[in-house]
Amino acid sequence: MNEAAAPRAPGLWLDAARRLQSNRLALGALALLAGIALLSLAGPLASPWAFDSLDWRHLAQPPGTTAAHWFGTDRLGRDLYVRTLYGLRLSLVLSLLASAVSLAIGLAWGAVAGYAGGRTDGWMMRVVDVLYSLPYLFIVIILTTLFARGSLPVLLVALGAVGWLTTARIVRGQTLALKRREFIEAARALGVPPLSILTRHVVPNVLGPVLVYATLIVPQMILFESFLSFLGLGVQEPQASLGNLIYVGAQEMESAPWMLLAPALLLILLLLSLNLLGDGLRDAFDPRER
Amino acid sequence: MLQLALRRIAGLLVTLLAIVTLSFLIVRLAPGGPFDQEQALAAPVRANLERLYGLDRPLPLQYLSYVRGLVRGDFGPSLRQRDFTVRELIGQGLPVSVTLGLAALVVALVLGIPAGIVAARRRGRGADLGIGAAAALAIALPSFVSGPLLVLIFALHLHWLPAGGWQADAPRFLVLPVLTLALPVAASLARLMRASLLEVLAAPYVRSARARGLGEARVLWRHALRPALLPVVSYLGPAVAFVVTGSLVVESVFGLPGTGRFMVQGAIDRDYPLVMGMIVVYGALTLVCNLAADLAYGWLDPGVRHE
Numbered sequence: 001m002n003e004a005a006a007p008r009a010p011g012l013w014l015d016a017a018r019r020l021q022s023n024r025l026a027l028g029a030l031a032l033l034a035g036i037a038l039l040s041l042a043g044p045l046a047s048p049w050a051f052d053s054l055d056w057r058h059l060a061q062p063p064g065t066t067a068a069h070w071f072g073t074d075r076l077g078r079d080l081y082v083r084t085l086y087g088l089r090l091s092l093v094l095s096l097l098a099s100a101v102s103l104a105i106g107l108a109w110g111a112v113a114g115y116a117g118g119r120t121d122g123w124m125m126r127v128v129d130v131l132y133s134l135p136y137l138f139i140v141i142i143l144t145t146l147f148a149r150g151s152l153p154v155l156l157v158a159l160g161a162v163g164w165l166t167t168a169r170i171v172r173g174q175t176l177a178l179k180r181r182e183f184i185e186a187a188r189a190l191g192v193p194p195l196s197i198l199t200r201h202v203v204p205n206v207l208g209p210v211l212v213y214a215t216l217i218v219p220q221m222i223l224f225e226s227f228l229s230f231l232g233l234g235v236q237e238p239q240a241s242l243g244n245l246i247y248v249g250a251q252e253m254e255s256a257p258w259m260l261l262a263p264a265l266l267l268i269l270l271l272l273s274l275n276l277l278g279d280g281l282r283d284a285f286d287p288r289e290r
Numbered sequence: 291m292l293q294l295a296l297r298r299i300a301g302l303l304v305t306l307l308a309i310v311t312l313s314f315l316i317v318r319l320a321p322g323g324p325f326d327q328e329q330a331l332a333a334p335v336r337a338n339l340e341r342l343y344g345l346d347r348p349l350p351l352q353y354l355s356y357v358r359g360l361v362r363g364d365f366g367p368s369l370r371q372r373d374f375t376v377r378e379l380i381g382q383g384l385p386v387s388v389t390l391g392l393a394a395l396v397v398a399l400v401l402g403i404p405a406g407i408v409a410a411r412r413r414g415r416g417a418d419l420g421i422g423a424a425a426a427l428a429i430a431l432p433s434f435v436s437g438p439l440l441v442l443i444f445a446l447h448l449h450w451l452p453a454g455g456w457q458a459d460a461p462r463f464l465v466l467p468v469l470t471l472a473l474p475v476a477a478s479l480a481r482l483m484r485a486s487l488l489e490v491l492a493a494p495y496v497r498s499a500r501a502r503g504l505g506e507a508r509v510l511w512r513h514a515l516r517p518a519l520l521p522v523v524s525y526l527g528p529a530v531a532f533v534v535t536g537s538l539v540v541e542s543v544f545g546l547p548g549t550g551r552f553m554v555q556g557a558i559d560r561d562y563p564l565v566m567g568m569i570v571v572y573g574a575l576t577l578v579c580n581l582a583a584d585l586a587y588g589w590l591d592p593g594v595r596h597e
Contacts, residue, residue: 137535145557146320230434250438264435272430
């Protein structure tokens, strides 16, 4: 209930921040995440290789045999340190954008449905229910295979299109509760048009729970993206993403396990720290759970 | 209860029709077609093929005849794997996929629920922390990572189990795929079970049961367990969806002859009936499992049962 209280919103945020600060696991995860993000941005600069440059003298070299390739090389002699970090960067950027897209759709859909109420609400949420019952990855697979394969915008739309459902439900629930509050009624009585009420009063007040959910959706998107790239439907060679690096690594793991281990470990670390941070944030915003 | 079930089944059919319509639209409105191959077909050949499969008729008519076929259980012919109907193709792979999925669900339940109970009973102690850490790791490990890692350890290094492939009646081939698929579900179940049991154990009626002098075991098994299972049961619906999509990856990692490959290959080939058939079968499967979970929930929760 108290999340919805507009006048006390700064108190809520401060409170949550304080609780998060005392959660050492979540703070550690946050630090690790910052480190990973920094590595993906600055890491490739430290190596002389580009993500697609070939080193013909060192094909499929394990790490440690040549000083120049820190994570070794792949079959084509490409530097795996640089490729892994490039893949990490691409996965991060794609999943952040896709999360933003899906949060925006969910926010708009849920707020309109909740605020409109009645039959509009019924139909809009019915659509969400139907989409929910689909094995949604199938739809993503269809979208990515049928439209230009490997095109990043299509990937973005396909990922964003499946992620908004839960957001829409959360936002609708919050909006339903908000709608009956005095300040909304006051705004209505003053003749503020519905669209302004939505953008000025409803959306800012549902942002808290939505942000908490966002920390759950980002790892989901990373997972989907790498899943699609693993199936060969996402990011295409010579571009690297964690998913297609893991795919290639899995093909070669009998003779060259390092090709699998570097991207796999990085992906696990990334997902683990995102999940831990998400758990911490949820506890911080909703202390009842503990 | 019966009325509720009937209403749910009607809703299920409507949802299924919506799924069929939506995916028909997406699949057919996408650019490209099943007969766009590397070497272009001569125009008359192509026209004949399209006439043969009825692809030259207006889209609404094709939709109607597709739905009419579905009602009779006819999924149509595969456009690319000539000589096979979609029903035959999916029928060949489905036993493998269903065995994999069911086994994974059972393993997840058998591992996850006891782990959750143990963690709740030993809250804050070593076993709880250990289970919590293992669950966090298992959830963060996507199956296309854990699968190859398990193969690396148990097949390539220890040589205990086969790295992939499939032989009927040889459970050895199923161990690693089932584990890969089951671990994240087991982890989610353990977490849910722990949280929900802790909540129930703090409830007033459990306190009064203890006050009546009941032993800890009796309190747990007779009073706390059943209500604590409710959130777990309602998670089973999403868990089925997870297993269904997860089996796609697991089948491809381990080279199992299930139905998963038809989805990706069918979509790439624009084999319309095959893709549609996969969506219908898997959509129906997910819906039915969701319904079963809902009904089980109603059976466990007296509040819903008497509604």
